Amino acid sequence: MVKTAVSILLSFLLIFGMSAFEIWYVTDIFKDFRAVLCGLYEKAEGSVATHEDGIAVQRFWEDRKLGLHIWLPHNSIEAVDFQLSEALGYLYEGQFTDALPKIEVLIDMAENIPNVFSLRLENIF
């Protein structure tokens, strides 16, 4: 009985710990990513964003996404990759009006992806 109670406590701590870490880790990364994207958006809005700025955002994302693969479905990460590559392409060509909606989509994704996988009633059902 004591052994069973200890195993319940340990498994609960492990489940709770993993869940808490996942929420903290994913939210933190997307919070930073959103801030970086907002910076890029402001620059693009002022037509001063360069391709290098885009590359810097991509590097930021590439560094963080490796850890995200453990916690998020890979399709969600691929969707961010796709939008980011398109935005970079427009920045390379200097088409700021086309790049802006793409960056806006990315900002939206950075806000919504952690919410989709967070502990909410609508996500459970």
Add this chain to the structure above:
Amino acid sequence: MSTIFIPYYSLLFTLFSTFRSYNQKIFTHTLSMGIIFLRTCIIFITLLIVMRLMGKRQIGEMQLYELVITLIIADLACIPMGDPSIPLTYGIMAILSIYFLHQVICLIDLGFSPAKSIISGSPSLVMNKNGIDDTQLKKNNLDVTDLIESLRSAGYFSLDAVDYALYESNGSFSALAKPEYEQEQTSLPIVLVNEGRYDFENLARTKRKREYFEDVFKKHGCNRKKLLIATIDGNGKLYFQPKGKKYQVVRLQWEEKVW
């Protein structure tokens, strides 16, 4: 000379390009296969550890909740194992949650006996000194033929061979035999009447007409239509039980052993 070598080089180049493209494809596939292999290994080891922690009962006769767990756990393991787009942590977390639930139910099972009967059910005494308990059989969605089958599996071929018989909460069957049963049983009993209806194939085996048995039942104050079960063996030992009443055993005077 050069005109001869141009197609030769062109052929070599084509071969090299084809090999390179196939090599890339093979490498890509090997990567994906390799990932699935690694994921399978991780899930296998996790499952093995969890099943080992759950105890020996998991691989033997199972309680209801254990069967549910076994059914779920197989699916939980397969989905993240075969689909590389789902993080393996999802599968591991699900298995860990199942382990947690299993341990909680085990603790409730050990600590609170009323909860145990709700979760796992309780044993059903289907046969007692009065014979078959029809109500208990119906509660468990069983009929007399199922009971006879279980008795035969347990090594008892006659309904009057046991004093008590019960179905355990995990579905296994237990019976307490009468002490003199082994000496008495020399012929296989067959079902003559089931739920008030004759089994005509078995009736033919007795080499007697239904009127003969109707008279026997009447003589013992019993209406055939109200019988729960009646069995007969080759020596003429008739076992019958009216619904809701005690069973009777009658030894019919047959000149010879029929089977």
